[in-house]
Amino acid sequence: MNAAVISNWTLLSATIALTLSTFIAVIKLTGSSHPDRFAKISLSLTGLATAFLVVAVFARGIAAGRAPWGNMYEYAITGTLAVLVVYLILAIKNDLSGIAVFVLMPLLLSLGLAQTVLYIPVADLVPALESGWLVIHVSAAIIAGGGFSLGFAFAVGQLLASRKNSKLATRLPSSEQLELLSYRVTAWGFAVWTFSVLAGAIWAENAWGRFWGWDPKETWALITWIAYAAYLHARVTVGWRGGKAAAIAIVGYTSYLFNFFGVNIFFDGLHSYGGL
Amino acid sequence: MSTTFELTPREFARFIWRQLTSMRTALLLLLLLVIVSIPGSVLPQQNTDPFSVRQWIEDSPTIGNILLKLGFFNVFSSIWFSAVYLLLLISLVGCILPRSIKHYQALRTQPPVAPANFERLNIYENLESKIDADLLLTEVAQKLKQRNWRVRLDLDQKFVAAEKGYFREIGNLIFHLAVVGIILAVGIGVLFSYRGQMLVREGTAVASVSTQFSSLSFGTAVSEDDLPAVTIGLNKFTAEFERGLIQRGAAREFRADVSVVSASGNQDAVIEVNKPLKVDGSTWYLVGHGYAPRVEVRNAANEVVFADSVILLPRDGSFSSEGAIKIPNGENGIGFITAFLPTAEFSGEPISIFPSPDNPLLLLSAWQGDLGLDAGVPQSVFTLDVSTLERVGVGSIAPGETWELPDGLGSIKFVAVERFVTFDVARSPGGIYALGFSILALFGLVTGLYVRSRRIWIKQSAVNTFQIGALSRNDQPGLDNDMKMLKALCSAVEGKLK
Numbered sequence: 001m002n003a004a005v006i007s008n009w010t011l012l013s014a015t016i017a018l019t020l021s022t023f024i025a026v027i028k029l030t031g032s033s034h035p036d037r038f039a040k041i042s043l044s045l046t047g048l049a050t051a052f053l054v055v056a057v058f059a060r061g062i063a064a065g066r067a068p069w070g071n072m073y074e075y076a077i078t079g080t081l082a083v084l085v086v087y088l089i090l091a092i093k094n095d096l097s098g099i100a101v102f103v104l105m106p107l108l109l110s111l112g113l114a115q116t117v118l119y120i121p122v123a124d125l126v127p128a129l130e131s132g133w134l135v136i137h138v139s140a141a142i143i144a145g146g147g148f149s150l151g152f153a154f155a156v157g158q159l160l161a162s163r164k165n166s167k168l169a170t171r172l173p174s175s176e177q178l179e180l181l182s183y184r185v186t187a188w189g190f191a192v193w194t195f196s197v198l199a200g201a202i203w204a205e206n207a208w209g210r211f212w213g214w215d216p217k218e219t220w221a222l223i224t225w226i227a228y229a230a231y232l233h234a235r236v237t238v239g240w241r242g243g244k245a246a247a248i249a250i251v252g253y254t255s256y257l258f259n260f261f262g263v264n265i266f267f268d269g270l271h272s273y274g275g276l
Numbered sequence: 277m278s279t280t281f282e283l284t285p286r287e288f289a290r291f292i293w294r295q296l297t298s299m300r301t302a303l304l305l306l307l308l309l310v311i312v313s314i315p316g317s318v319l320p321q322q323n324t325d326p327f328s329v330r331q332w333i334e335d336s337p338t339i340g341n342i343l344l345k346l347g348f349f350n351v352f353s354s355i356w357f358s359a360v361y362l363l364l365l366i367s368l369v370g371c372i373l374p375r376s377i378k379h380y381q382a383l384r385t386q387p388p389v390a391p392a393n394f395e396r397l398n399i400y401e402n403l404e405s406k407i408d409a410d411l412l413l414t415e416v417a418q419k420l421k422q423r424n425w426r427v428r429l430d431l432d433q434k435f436v437a438a439e440k441g442y443f444r445e446i447g448n449l450i451f452h453l454a455v456v457g458i459i460l461a462v463g464i465g466v467l468f469s470y471r472g473q474m475l476v477r478e479g480t481a482v483a484s485v486s487t488q489f490s491s492l493s494f495g496t497a498v499s500e501d502d503l504p505a506v507t508i509g510l511n512k513f514t515a516e517f518e519r520g521l522i523q524r525g526a527a528r529e530f531r532a533d534v535s536v537v538s539a540s541g542n543q544d545a546v547i548e549v550n551k552p553l554k555v556d557g558s559t560w561y562l563v564g565h566g567y568a569p570r571v572e573v574r575n576a577a578n579e580v581v582f583a584d585s586v587i588l589l590p591r592d593g594s595f596s597s598e599g600a601i602k603i604p605n606g607e608n609g610i611g612f613i614t615a616f617l618p619t620a621e622f623s624g625e626p627i628s629i630f631p632s633p634d635n636p637l638l639l640l641s642a643w644q645g646d647l648g649l650d651a652g653v654p655q656s657v658f659t660l661d662v663s664t665l666e667r668v669g670v671g672s673i674a675p676g677e678t679w680e681l682p683d684g685l686g687s688i689k690f691v692a693v694e695r696f697v698t699f700d701v702a703r704s705p706g707g708i709y710a711l712g713f714s715i716l717a718l719f720g721l722v723t724g725l726y727v728r729s730r731r732i733w734i735k736q737s738a739v740n741t742f743q744i745g746a747l748s749r750n751d752q753p754g755l756d757n758d759m760k761m762l763k764a765l766c767s768a769v770e771g772k773l774k
């Protein structure tokens with residue numbers, strides 16, 4: 001069996017484990033007689049899915065003979081892994097079971113999309129991507145995305161939890177708790193994103209002779225950065241804390257996602273090597 | 277009529293200034309900057325893609341011209357974009373300078389007194405101790421100092437206040453100042469930068485003088501005289517493409533072998549996509565390539581009238597390329613509209629199916645008449661204006677083959693497949709400063725986000741009873757550790773004094 005086949009099979013296993021985990025998290029959320037046990041089972045399954053995904057991503061890298069960050073399929077599976085890892089780290093110290101569904105569902109969607117729409121077999125890189133900076137710049141962007149994705153899930157949870165007379169709100173952690181979690185992962189993602197944009201600029205100077213050229217990908221990276229800077233300011237501005245800040249976090253995440261999917265699909269720039 | 281709300285100009289100015297430097301305004305300006313950046317990525321921009329801009333305006337001239345006038349095709353140097361970021365810059369400076377001063381003063385004053393009511397703190401606790409209050413407080417203050425807390429000991433009011441993490445605010449200030457630095461470095465750097473593009477055919481050399489560039493632009497503070505005297509000869513260009521079935525035709529390797537003649541000496545060098553060449557302050561980047569078939573054209577008398585390679589512009593991923601060959605000769609000029617297919621295949625129209633020259637074919641359409649080159653009207657070298665010409669015929673030739681033109685007009689021979697490359701030649705001195713400030717910004721950011729800024733107090737509230745409490749900025753976690761530390765200190769002191 002070669003590495004590419006191992007990668008595909010472990011990815012399928014990860015998806016199955018994650019599906020079960022999500023299913024159980026839903027049961028837990030909608031009310032069961034043993035919420036704690038269900039929470040634990042769901043978390044263990046999430047851990048199992050993460051382990052499978054680690055193997056899948058590594059095997060993909062071995063099969064390709066390079067870092068597995070060359071096209072959107074690879075971004076999607078590595079990105080999902082990044083979210084899962086940040087999530088598990090956070091879950092060590094915090095009880096996240098009340099919000100798990102909001103994290104797991106989009107991840108499941110991401111893995112599903114990866115295996116159906118985005119899938120392409122292993123191939124080499126175009127010369128523009130053959131650089132040590134690929135590893136630094138892209139891995140930082142993906143890791144930052146892990147923080148932003150979780151921040152987004154928590155922000156959505158925060159908005160739902162703050163609704164009055166909502167049955168769901170009573171089952172979620174408090175909106176204050178979710179806001180704090182959201183802020184922490186987002187701020188962390190912001191720092192890593194800053195680093196990623198910086199590394200990207202250095203790489204661009206290396207490859208294209210300018211640090212910054214307003215290429216669509218660069219423009220949207222900056223838009224994402226500014227949106228999250230606005231979010232950090234909103235959290236310390238009277239009258240913007242809470243719901244409005246969460247809304248800005250959601251705007252930031254939308255632009256992050258757009259940079260990831262939209263720019264590859266709609267625009268024709270130097271960064272167009274999504275493999276679609 | 278006058279109202280009590282009327283402001284003197286001075287009050288008005290102060291009001292505007294306070295508004296501009298408020299957090300809410302900063303927030304709104306940041307959001308506004310997001311909004312005004314979006315058209316810059318949605319619409320083609322003149323500096324990155326002038327061809328698409330022209331196309332856009334041709335397709336919808338009415339809207340196109342309005343958008344052009346309003347700067348939508350040049351967003352990042354438009355007045356409205358600059359206005360937003362200049363306002364943000366002013367707001368930033370107006371916000372940061374006073375804060376820096378305030379923080380500096382705060383560093384030189386003592387930590388604040390213990391609150392009257394500990395219940396307002398993030399965490400607080402009561403502590404029983406039979407030890408003399410002055411002794412306990414003095415010892416605790418001593419220990420805290422050893423642990424690098426800023427400490428205030430007040431034996432009259434019986435409390436110790438301690439503060440830690442002022443690097444948080446310093447980091448935050450460094451971050452914001454560095455952002456100012458980045459903006460200035462970019463803005464000033466543009467004045468001192470130049471950037472141009474040249475096309476170089478295999479076996480030829482180009483010098484960095486303005487006439488050799490296909491495009492060249494200078495910042496306000498530099499001119500042609502600042503171009504270094506460099507000559508670069510392209511000895512050989514190698515391009516490899518994926519031959520497997522997956523991503524077939526995708527680029528795999530580009531490499532230009534060059535000879536460099538410059539003031540600092542002569543050398544042979546290799547320029548690759550991620551490996552530019554730096555010579556005498558200018559940097560040469562390999563940004564593109566294409567085919568330049570070598571042809572030989574003879575006239576009716578079988579004399580050679582043209583023998584050279586001809587740069588053709590790539591039109592698609594398989595490098596189908598187009599261009600023109602012009603041999604002016606008054607009324608009897610000859611012109612060719614030329615298409616080159618590196619790997620030709622005939623399924624209906626001839627097309628190229630692979631970027632490497634596996635089955636090269638030159639398609640020609642010959643025209644005769646006055647090419648208009650002598651009229652002094654500038655023409656594109658890649659197109660032939662056929663409006664005044666007469667069609668001679670069409671032909672297609674592989675390397676080594678010759679096409680005899682009808683009516684004994686002459687012949688054209690496809691001698692060999694050669695290539696050209698496109699170099700970007702640039703100097704951007706602001707970049708390195710912007711980079712320095714960016715690294716500083718990142719450092720400040722991480723410090724500002726992750727240093728925990730907090731205060732702790734211990735105060736005697738009654739005989740044999742102390743209150744301890746802690747407060748953090750921005751709901752940062754970890755206060756319980758500080759509380760634990762403080763309690764441990766107290767019991768250590770107690771153990772020692774017993």
Ligand code: HEM
Nearest residue numbers: 229232236297298299302364367368371448451721724725
């Ligand atoms: C280009 C404009 C700006 C950018 C990119 C920016 C970015 C940021 C970022 C990323 C943070 C969080 C990082 C940290 O705490 O160290 C921050 C915090 C802060 N910014 Fe800005 N900022 C900008 C303009 C301003 C302006 C104009 C003001 C003044 C009104 C301001 C006041 C603050 C304050 C007070 C904080 C601290 C918040 C806290 O306590 O955590 N910023 N800014």
